[in-house]
Structure formats: structure tokens, C-alpha cells
Amino acid sequence: MVFPTWKRPAELTLAVSSVADQIDGELAGKVEIIISDNASGPETHAALQRLSETYPSVNYYIHAENYGGMYQVAIAPHRARGRWTWVFGDDDVLAPGGLKAVLEVLENDQPSFLTINRQVWDISLSKCLTATRHNLPDMRFDTFVDFLKVFGFDQLSFFTSQVYDTELAKAFDVESYLGSLCRYAQLPYYLEVFYGQPTFYLSKAVVLHRFDADDFSVHRSNFHSLATSLPALVQEVVDRTGLDPGLLEQISGRRLLLGPESRRITFVDNTLQNLWRCMATGMEIADAEWAVLHQISSKWRPDRAETLAEIHEVYRKIATAFGHYETLVANHRTWTTPAGRTYSQEEAELIERAEAAIRFMQNNINDARQMASDVAGSFD
Numbered sequence: 001m002v003f004p005t006w007k008r009p010a011e012l013t014l015a016v017s018s019v020a021d022q023i024d025g026e027l028a029g030k031v032e033i034i035i036s037d038n039a040s041g042p043e044t045h046a047a048l049q050r051l052s053e054t055y056p057s058v059n060y061y062i063h064a065e066n067y068g069g070m071y072q073v074a075i076a077p078h079r080a081r082g083r084w085t086w087v088f089g090d091d092d093v094l095a096p097g098g099l100k101a102v103l104e105v106l107e108n109d110q111p112s113f114l115t116i117n118r119q120v121w122d123i124s125l126s127k128c129l130t131a132t133r134h135n136l137p138d139m140r141f142d143t144f145v146d147f148l149k150v151f152g153f154d155q156l157s158f159f160t161s162q163v164y165d166t167e168l169a170k171a172f173d174v175e176s177y178l179g180s181l182c183r184y185a186q187l188p189y190y191l192e193v194f195y196g197q198p199t200f201y202l203s204k205a206v207v208l209h210r211f212d213a214d215d216f217s218v219h220r221s222n223f224h225s226l227a228t229s230l231p232a233l234v235q236e237v238v239d240r241t242g243l244d245p246g247l248l249e250q251i252s253g254r255r256l257l258l259g260p261e262s263r264r265i266t267f268v269d270n271t272l273q274n275l276w277r278c279m280a281t282g283m284e285i286a287d288a289e290w291a292v293l294h295q296i297s298s299k300w301r302p303d304r305a306e307t308l309a310e311i312h313e314v315y316r317k318i319a320t321a322f323g324h325y326e327t328l329v330a331n332h333r334t335w336t337t338p339a340g341r342t343y344s345q346e347e348a349e350l351i352e353r354a355e356a357a358i359r360f361m362q363n364n365i366n367d368a369r370q371m372a373s374d375v376a377g378s379f380d
Contacts, residue, residue, distance in 0.1 A: 001031060002080060004072030005090035006038040009047035012090040019088065020055040022099040028057075030103060034079050035060035036072055070177055070185050073159065077169035084114070085169060089160040091210050093125065098206030102163065105138075105202050112197035113144055113190070114163040115155055117205040123212040132205040134257040139201040144191065145243065147199040152252035152267060153187050153230075160207050168193055182229035183222055192237045220281045227274035228289040231267070235296040245299045255380075265379070268304050273379040275311050279318055280373035290315075318368045325361040328354055 001019060005012045016033060023031050035048055037060060048060045061079065077085040084106055088094075105114060120130035133155070141147040156162060172193045177185045212218070231248065238247050253265035271293075278285055290312055297305040332354045335347065343351065 001033050001086045001088050002072075002076035003033065003035045003088050003090055004038070004069065004076070005035060005040065005044065006066060007040045007044060008090045009040070009044045012044070013047050013051060015088060015090050015092055015094075016051050016055070016058060018094045019099060020051075020057055022094065022096070023055075023057055027099060027103065030082075031057060031099065032081060033058045034076075036075065036079065037062045038066040038068075038072065039063050068178075070180060070189075073186050073189070074174040074178060077164075077166045080166050083166055084163050085166045086163040087159050089158075089209075092160040093208040095119070095206045095208060098204070101204050101206055102202065105200055106163065109140065109200050111140075111200035112165040112168060113147075113194045113199040114202060115147070115151070115199065116161040116163070116202045116207055118158060118161050118207040118209045119205045120209050120211050123210050125208065125210060129211060130256075132258075133255075134203070136201070136203060136257050138203045141199040141201070143196050144194040144199045145196070145247070147201065148191070148251045150252055151201065151257065152254055153184075153234075153270075154253075154255040155201075156187055156190055157184055158207075158209055159186055160209065162190065164190070164194060165197070168197065180229065180233065181225075182233055183225040184230050185233065187230060188233040188237045191234065192241060195237075195241055195243060216281075220278075220283050223274045223277040223281060224283045224285070227271055227278050228285060228293065231271045231296060232289075232292045234267070235299070248296070249300055249304070268300050269379055272304070272307055272311060273376050275308075275315070276372045276376035276379075279311075279315055280369050280376055282322075282369065284319075285315060314368075314372070318365065318372075321361060321365055321368070325358065325365060328358050328361065332358060 003012065003016060012035070016035065019031070020033060033055065035051070035058065037044055037048060039062065045062060048062070052058045052060060073087055076087045086102075102114070102116065105111070118133055119128060120133070121128050134151075139147075139150070141150075172189075174189065177189050234248060234251075237243075238245060244250065248267050248271075251267035253267050253270040275285070275293075277283075293308060294305075294312075297308045300308075332351065335351050335354070
């Protein structure tokens with residue numbers, strides 16, 4: 001088990017302890033714990049030393065600098081000595097009995113890839129928000145792609161829920177992913193390494209995931225990656241591996257599997273939804289990103305490509321309006337600086353008209369963003 005960490009000594013201590021305390025006589029020798037620190041500093045280093053002194057199974061690495069999150073995922077199997085590698089988040093927690101449940105599946109079914117159901121808690125772990133993400137039983141899949149067609153990428157987006165074959169991961173050249181700006185680069189990485197490998201879903205929700213609903217900046221950045229770089233990377237993997245070119249339309253887009261599917265939701269739906277979310281939150285999408293989306297949409301259903309074009313047109317209109325709004329605000333700031341100066345009647349009227357125009361455009365932009373938010377909500 002590899003715990004990547006950066007400047008979370010208290011959370012890391014809880015995460016590691018939640019696992020190490022479960023290594024009893026029966027499990028001793030079956031689990032190693034490696035902490036991989038991205039140059040956090042003295043406070044975290046002291047926590048690492050305490051953990052290694054408390055638990056014989058704990059060892060740690062301290063990097064000379066912060067190499068980023070994807071590097072931590074990529075290096076983990078090269079540091080692990082066991083048959084399987086489990087990258088565990090430094091602010092997550094393993095429920096009592098979770099370690100034994102996971103090891104039983106690995107030893108009995110020996111999948112190349114294991115994905116684990118999870119609970120979702122608030123950031124302080126004081127309130128359970130979702131007791132289980134899915135109500136499906138344990139499931140075996142012949143291939144990772146078969147798994148994706150049922151569960152989609154959302155189940156994989158939380159890397160603490162993923163355990164995989166160490167040698168298969170070590171044999172893969174991960175270099176192309178290390179420079180990616182995508183916040184979910186591990187998803188196409190999983191697909192490229194394990195697409196044809198047997199996969200197992202463990203229904204016991206033994207992993208506790210902290211979720212900060214109020215971290216707006218993180219959510220905006222997530223929406224952007226999910227709408228732009230992720231579908232581009234996934235399509236690149238599909239093309240490199242010779243998988244079905246239309247796979248993005250076959251991958252499930254459901255986030256919670258708690259009942260029958262009333263309508264088919266796919267990864268393409270997720271992409272379109274997150275484009276609307278980007279507009280709703282004022283996230284900029286570059287022309288080059290739109291160009292890539294239009295290119296890969298040629299492998300979607302024709303109506304989806306048309307929907308993408310319509311979304312792009314709405315984005316252009318909002319972006320143009322926002323550009324005019326910013327110009328008006330900048331002009332107004334110039335005219336009213338320094339504060340307290342005296343204006344001629346003509347200047348005062350100009351400022352008044354500018355303020356009215358600013359309010360009008362602000363209301364229109366807010367209405368457009370609310371519309372985008374409503375459309376995004378309609379996908380759920």
C-alpha cells in the first residue's frame with residue numbers, strides 16, 4: 001500500500017493508522033505500507049518518523065521536491081514489493097475489517113484490477129453523506145472495458161478505491177502521462193494498462209472518502225478536466241490500443257448505481273454536462289480544447305456532435321458578453337479613479353450610463369450561467 005502525501009500530517013496519520021491497526025497476526029507479512037512524501041517539510045517528516053516507529057510495516061520516502069500527484073501514482077508500483085499495488089489517499093480512511101475483505105478478494109479471485117465501493121463523508125469525517133455509492137453485489141468482469149460499460153469512470157476517479165497488478169503497472173511506460181495537466185490522468189492510464197485484464201468490483205464500502213462540497217475552485221478545475229482533457233486522453237488511448245473507436249459512447253456515465261437505469265447515460269453525456277458546468281462556473285475553455293472536442297466528436301453519434309456544436313455556440317456568446325462586460329468595468333474603473341474627484345456633468349452622465357450597462361450585462365451573464373447550470377442538472 002502506497003500513501004502519497006503532501007502537507008497533511010494529521011490526516012496522513014489517521015489514514016495510515018486506519019490500515020496499520022488492522023494488520024494482525026493473520027495479516028502480518030501480507031501488507032507493506034510505504035509513504036511517499038512530496039517534500040512536505042518538518043511537520044510531515046516528524047509524522048513519518050512517528051508512524052514508522054509505531055508500526056513495523058511502515059516505511060517512507062521523502063522526495064527532494066514536489067513532483068505532483070500523477071508522479072506519485074506512476075511511481076507507486078515501482079516501490080511496491082507485493083503482487084498488487086494499492087495507492088491510498090493521505091486524507092482517506094479504511095473502515096474496520098476493510099483490509100481483510102480486500103485481501104480475501106485478491107487471494108481468492110486474483111483479479112488484475114480491483115475496484116472498491118466507498119462511503120462519502122464530509123471533510124471533518126463527522127457526517128456520512130453517502131453510505132454506499134452503489135447497491136450492486138460483487139461483480140466479476142472478463143475485461144476492464146466490460147467493467148467500464150457498467151460502472152464508468154466515476155467509480156475509478158477516486159484512486160483510493162483502486163488496487164491493481166504491480167507487474168502490469170511496472171511494465172507500462174507511463175512517461176506520456178507525467179506531464180499531463182488533466183486532474184484525472186490516472187483514468188486513461190488505468191484503461192491503457194488494464195483494458196483487456198480481468199476486473200473485480202467489491203461491493204463492501206470499506207473506504208471512507210472525504211468530500212469538501214464548498215471547495216469551489218477545486219470543483220471548477222475538475223469540471224474543466226472532465227470536459228476537455230479527459231475525453232481527449234481517453235480517445236487517444238482508444239486509438240492507440242485499437243479498441244472500438246466509439247467506446248466513449250459505450251462507457252457508462254452513471255455516478256451512483258442505486259437502482260435501475262431509466263435512460264442510458266454515457267461518458268459522452270458526462271463530457272457535455274461538464275461543458276455546461278464550465279459555463280455555469282465561468283471556467284474558460286481554450287479554442288484548442290474546443291478543436292480537439294470537435295475532432296473526437298466525429299466518433300460520437302451524429303446528434304451528440306450537433307449538441308457539442310450548439311454548446312460551443314452558447315459558450316461563444318457568453319464569452320463575448322463577458323469580454324464586453326470586463327471592458328466596461330475597466331473603463332469605469334479608469335473614469336472613477338482616483339476616488340473623490342469632481343466630474344463634469346458630461347462625465348457624470350457617461351459614468352451613470354456605464355454603470356447601467358454594467359448592471360444590465362451582469363444580469364444577462366448571470367442568467368446565462370444559471371441556464372447552463374440548469375441544463376447541466378438535467379443530465380442527472
